[in-house]
Amino acid sequence: MRRVKMAIAATALVGATMFAGATPAHAATSLRGVVYDYSECVRIGNYGIQNYGWTGPLQCVWNSTGNGSGLWFIYA
Known part of the structure; x- marks a missing residue:
């Protein structure tokens, strides 16, 4: 049983190491x-993409709050 636990732990460690830098x-x-x-x-x-290193693409998403008003959400 101890060998099985050691094998599982070693496999998990190798898998985590492979994906840690990905x-x-x-x-x-x-x-x-x-x-x-x-x-x-x-x-x-x-401005954020050019000066602050935000990744693109830029998305401006409208969200209505009712009565014809709403807000634009900036995603980048």
Whole structure:
């Protein structure tokens, strides 16, 4: 039984070592900010990509809050 546990632990350690340095093929986008205007979304998103190293692509997503108003969510 002890040998089986040691073999499982060794296999898990080798597997974890192989994937520890791996990077995802495509990193998921992160929420970077919330604004009222689409033009501000694009401006701030492009500024963040150019100056702060945000990864692209830039996405501006509209979320309605009702009564014709809403917010733009910046993802990059």
